[in-house]
Amino acid sequence: MQVMIDGKAVEVEPGTTLLEAIQGNGGHVASLCYDERLDPFGACRVCMVGVEGAPGPLPSCTTLCREGMEISTSDETALRVAAAVVELVLSELPEAPGEHTALAVVAKQLNVTRTRWTGAVHEKDEDLRHPYLAFRHELCISCGRCVRACDEVQGAFALTVTGRGFYSNVTAGVDSGFAESSCVSCGACADTCPTDAIVELRLLELAIEQNGSGE
Amino acid sequence: MASNLIKLTRRHHPVNAPTALSKLSEIVAETGTLTDEDIRGVAADYRLPEASVYGIATFYDDLIAPRGERHVRICTGTACFEAGDADSAQRICDGLGVGIGEVSDDGSVSVAETVCLGFCHSSPAVRDNDVIDAGPGVIERVIEGTTVEAGEPPMRSLLAEPVLTQPGTWAGLRRALAELTPEDLLQVEMKAADLRGRGGAAFPAGNKWEFARNAPGEQKYIVANGDEGDPGSYIDKYLMEQSPELLLEGLALAGYAVGSDQGFVLVRSEYPQSTIILREAVEQAEAENLLGDNILGSDFSFSVTIVEGAGSYVVGEETALLACLQGLRGTVSARPPFPAERGVYEEPTVVNNIETLCNVPFIAAQGAEAFCNLSPGDSAGSKLVCFNSSFVNPGMVEVPFGLTVRELCEEVAGGLKDGAQIKAVQIGGPLGGILPASLLDTPFDFGPLAEVGCMVGHGSILAFDQTTDMRALAQHLLRFGAHESCGKCFPCRIGLQRAYELFSDDEPIDRESLEQLLETLELGSLCAHGSGMPAPIRSLLLHFPDELGLR
Ligand SMILES: Cc1cc2nc3c(=O)[nH]c(=O)nc-3n(C[C@H](O)[C@H](O)[C@H](O)COP(=O)(O)O)c2cc1C
Ligand code: SF4
Ligand code: SF4
Ligand code: FES
Numbered sequence: 001m002q003v004m005i006d007g008k009a010v011e012v013e014p015g016t017t018l019l020e021a022i023q024g025n026g027g028h029v030a031s032l033c034y035d036e037r038l039d040p041f042g043a044c045r046v047c048m049v050g051v052e053g054a055p056g057p058l059p060s061c062t063t064l065c066r067e068g069m070e071i072s073t074s075d076e077t078a079l080r081v082a083a084a085v086v087e088l089v090l091s092e093l094p095e096a097p098g099e100h101t102a103l104a105v106v107a108k109q110l111n112v113t114r115t116r117w118t119g120a121v122h123e124k125d126e127d128l129r130h131p132y133l134a135f136r137h138e139l140c141i142s143c144g145r146c147v148r149a150c151d152e153v154q155g156a157f158a159l160t161v162t163g164r165g166f167y168s169n170v171t172a173g174v175d176s177g178f179a180e181s182s183c184v185s186c187g188a189c190a191d192t193c194p195t196d197a198i199v200e201l202r203l204l205e206l207a208i209e210q211n212g213s214g215e
Numbered sequence: 216m217a218s219n220l221i222k223l224t225r226r227h228h229p230v231n232a233p234t235a236l237s238k239l240s241e242i243v244a245e246t247g248t249l250t251d252e253d254i255r256g257v258a259a260d261y262r263l264p265e266a267s268v269y270g271i272a273t274f275y276d277d278l279i280a281p282r283g284e285r286h287v288r289i290c291t292g293t294a295c296f297e298a299g300d301a302d303s304a305q306r307i308c309d310g311l312g313v314g315i316g317e318v319s320d321d322g323s324v325s326v327a328e329t330v331c332l333g334f335c336h337s338s339p340a341v342r343d344n345d346v347i348d349a350g351p352g353v354i355e356r357v358i359e360g361t362t363v364e365a366g367e368p369p370m371r372s373l374l375a376e377p378v379l380t381q382p383g384t385w386a387g388l389r390r391a392l393a394e395l396t397p398e399d400l401l402q403v404e405m406k407a408a409d410l411r412g413r414g415g416a417a418f419p420a421g422n423k424w425e426f427a428r429n430a431p432g433e434q435k436y437i438v439a440n441g442d443e444g445d446p447g448s449y450i451d452k453y454l455m456e457q458s459p460e461l462l463l464e465g466l467a468l469a470g471y472a473v474g475s476d477q478g479f480v481l482v483r484s485e486y487p488q489s490t491i492i493l494r495e496a497v498e499q500a501e502a503e504n505l506l507g508d509n510i511l512g513s514d515f516s517f518s519v520t521i522v523e524g525a526g527s528y529v530v531g532e533e534t535a536l537l538a539c540l541q542g543l544r545g546t547v548s549a550r551p552p553f554p555a556e557r558g559v560y561e562e563p564t565v566v567n568n569i570e571t572l573c574n575v576p577f578i579a580a581q582g583a584e585a586f587c588n589l590s591p592g593d594s595a596g597s598k599l600v601c602f603n604s605s606f607v608n609p610g611m612v613e614v615p616f617g618l619t620v621r622e623l624c625e626e627v628a629g630g631l632k633d634g635a636q637i638k639a640v641q642i643g644g645p646l647g648g649i650l651p652a653s654l655l656d657t658p659f660d661f662g663p664l665a666e667v668g669c670m671v672g673h674g675s676i677l678a679f680d681q682t683t684d685m686r687a688l689a690q691h692l693l694r695f696g697a698h699e700s701c702g703k704c705f706p707c708r709i710g711l712q713r714a715y716e717l718f719s720d721d722e723p724i725d726r727e728s729l730e731q732l733l734e735t736l737e738l739g740s741l742c743a744h745g746s747g748m749p750a751p752i753r754s755l756l757l758h759f760p761d762e763l764g765l766r
């Protein structure tokens with residue numbers, strides 16, 4: 001089938017998502033919960049694009065292409081919503097993310113340099129019990145990438161999302177740390193984490209040095 | 216959420232056996248709390264990952280609040296907010312000597328919050344173990360330990376021949392099995408009847424059934440959504456408890472039309488009676504061969520399993536409902552896939568509201584035309600509405616579509632008690648807009664209510680009188696919104712918390728920031744919780760801006 005991306009006609013297979021179609025044709029959309037190795041999740045709502053005739057912007061990672069769809073990656077409303085979401089995300093962290101993190105990169109792409117929101121932030125909660133993996137819960141933005149990587153890629157099921165609403169987070173085992181869980185130390189979670197909430201221990205010092213540099 | 220976890224859940228689990236969630240609820244009910252050992256034990260028994268069971272245990276309200284021998288749950292729903300004093304919860308805590316979310320040192324008593332017990336006709340309401348007491352003096356009775364089961368006003372109907380407010384007769388199923396093919400029931404009756412879903416989205420039930428019927432898959436499921444979490448609403452409660460046969464017949468008819476032999480009802484745990492009554496009704500129907508194998512000698516078989524929720528508003532959203540039904544965390548999933556293609560245990564599944572299903576027996580028995588003739592206007596069938604305790608005659612009433620909101624409030628419900636004046640009404644739950652008194656002449660129907668930023672929703676009509684503080688109301692609604700956010704999508708997870716915080720002190724609120732936040736919620740959220748919570752706030756901004764403390 002054919003869709004239009006930013007005015008250019010492209011051929012896609014049925015079942016292709018808008019994000020896949022855009023990336024497959026050299027385009028770019030910012031995203032936080034998407035990882036091409038994992039099933040689309042639709043949680044962060046940063047991958048918004050405009051679609052002609054739709055009542056509002058649509059998340060490109062979970063929306064499927066339809067014949068003749070006209071997609072815009074520079075739709076003003078879509079970019080405004082995406083930036084507003086990233087501004088909210090920055091407000092839940094006790095400190096700005098390191099500049100090399102995916103979150104900081106996305107913020108920069110969307111021109112979000114600060115957050116106006118004050119209020120509750122995630123409490124500092126550092127877990128260094130594992131020999132290779134460090135977990136800094138306060139930096140977790142509940143994107144679920146680590147949980148899905150552990151489930152879909154590794155099949156280890158060591159991780160879960162916990163809690164509800166603003167107080168959602170992620171943990172290993174029965175909140176018992178990686179070592180006391182079914183973790184096989186593959187590092188898939190650290191590899192996909194967009195904030196360094198989970199990071200390889202040997203990179204932790206570097207990550208800490210960089211904290212705050214993303215603002 | 217995590218694709219392999221769902222496969223894992225299914226592998227070791229017969230579809231109608233109790234889930235890990237049911238087991239966790241049972242442990243909390245028996246021992247008052249969940250230990251890590253309990254969680255590991257359930258994981259081992261159900262062959263689920265320990266982490267996943269821990270995730271479930273930290274999601275549901277029922278599993279989080281520790282319980283003493285006497286567990287007191289104070290309703291924080293909107294009807295009880297309107298009826299109660301701001302300090303009622305504090306008085307109960309002081310009187311019982313224990314704070315919210317705590318157990319007394321000797322383990323004798325605990326207090327927790329809950330959202331809507333379905334006694335909004337008699338607010339304020341408190342649940343004392345399984346006794347629900349409500350109305351004047353309830354706070355004192357809780358403190359003294361003398362609570363009594365509150366009464367419920369009888370249901371009424373304004374129709375010449377009530378459809379939904381009478382016990383089921385199974386005439387629809389009898390006729391369908393004798394005279395209609397599944398295809399006839401779907402095409403000739405259901406689709407022609409244009410029955411719109413009563414659960415909020417008003418989607419035509421016949422079309423949904425057709426998707427599921429045509430979806431590839433041997434095994435299909437029908438799920439009745441008995442989560443009725445909307446504070447102020449007790450319509451589905453009345454139906455489940457007073458006309459359970461009507462619901463079971465509707466489920467069986469859906470099964471017949473769609474080609475499914477297994478139905479579920481997911482009942483919220485705030486309605487302990489509903490679960491008990493429905494289970495008895497299933498047994499009774501099985502004994503009479505109205506459910507079970509080869510119903511009434513036909514080759515159609517259909518079973519119904521009753522499953523209890525564990526305290527979460529968003530579990531009413533259909534994908535979250537199915538997650539809860541499978542015993543998992545009740546978070547929303549992005550669609551597609553729609554439940555009609557991939558639902559319970561990844562099989563095609565119809566999810567319908569309780570009231571929607573209760574309309575089906577009439578359609579099957581009397582036909583589509585009779586159903587369309589129940590209301591004079593565009594919408595087919597009748598609608599159940601219910602009123603909060605501010606009205607002279609609260610209760611659940613079956614009405615034709617098209618009466619004005621004023622007629623409903625003033626004539627059907629008799630206006631407000633003690634000569635109070637209506638300042639505004641909220642229709643159809645927390646995601647519905649708020650209609651100011653000046654717009655009471657709006658017809659009660661899908662189209663006209665949408666034009667004024669409101670919706671039919673579940674059909675609850677909750678009046679605020681002239682003394683209601685609109686800023687406090689906004690804060691109340693947003694507190695609910697933030698507490699109930701499932702946490703899956705970022706706009707709602709963080710945005711509702713920020714919106715609640717904006718209203719939580721006495722500082723002036725920057726109108727521009729607030730409106731930008733509402734837009735982000737509306738356009739960005741994954742489900743109608745986050746995109747709908749701004750609706751009442753928009754109404755307040757439009758009709759009562761001077762009362763919100765804006766700058
Ligand atoms: C936050 C949220 C809560 C919901 N709660 C309920 C509910 O309590 N009962 C219900 O029937 N539908 C509820 N719904 C709607 C369901 O997702 C679904 O549309 C409905 O059950 C379908 O049934 P119907 O087509 O018969 O209306 C809710 C939706 C959302 C987004
Ligand atoms: S730990 Fe990282 S990858 Fe996992 S949910 Fe949190 S932010 Fe996402
Ligand atoms: S809008 Fe709220 S309730 Fe709905 S998916 Fe997002 S976080 Fe969950
Ligand atoms: S990348 Fe699409 S919603 Fe997160």
Ligand code: FES
Pocket residue numbers: 290291292293294295296330331332333334335338339340446447448
């Ligand atoms: S019983 Fe309290 S709001 Fe319904």
